[in-house]
Amino acid sequence: MGKVTLSDAIRAKVPATPVRSVCWFSRLAPEAAAEIAAVKADWKAGRLRGSKRALGQVIVEELHARGLSQIGLQGVVAWLGKE
Numbered sequence: 001m002g003k004v005t006l007s008d009a010i011r012a013k014v015p016a017t018p019v020r021s022v023c024w025f026s027r028l029a030p031e032a033a034a035e036i037a038a039v040k041a042d043w044k045a046g047r048l049r050g051s052k053r054a055l056g057q058v059i060v061e062e063l064h065a066r067g068l069s070q071i072g073l074q075g076v077v078a079w080l081g082k083e
Contacts, residue, residue, distance in 0.1 A: 024071040025079055032066075040080060052080045 004012075025033060036059060042048045043055055056077040063071045 023079065024075045027070075028068070043080070052077055056080055 025036070028036065039048070039055075039059070043050075043052075048055065053073070056073050059076050060071055060073050
């Protein structure tokens with residue numbers, strides 16, 4: 001048997017079926033999702049001041065404090081940028 005190349009080893013370990021990403025927002029309870037959607041709407045309407053990143057950081061901190069630690073800043077900031 002020949003030596004396994006680095007690229008072959010990596011390819012062999014990649015799952016055969018792609019993992020479907022689940023948006024962090026869809027993992028929230030309906031009440032929490034509605035509250036955060038309302039905050040996003042206020043921010044988009046200019047009723048909340050601050051940058052997208054600053055708002056995202058506050059959202060992440062509050063969700064982490066409530067036990068939802070799998071939610072990261074990048075995903076929240078991307079979600080805030082969507083219409």
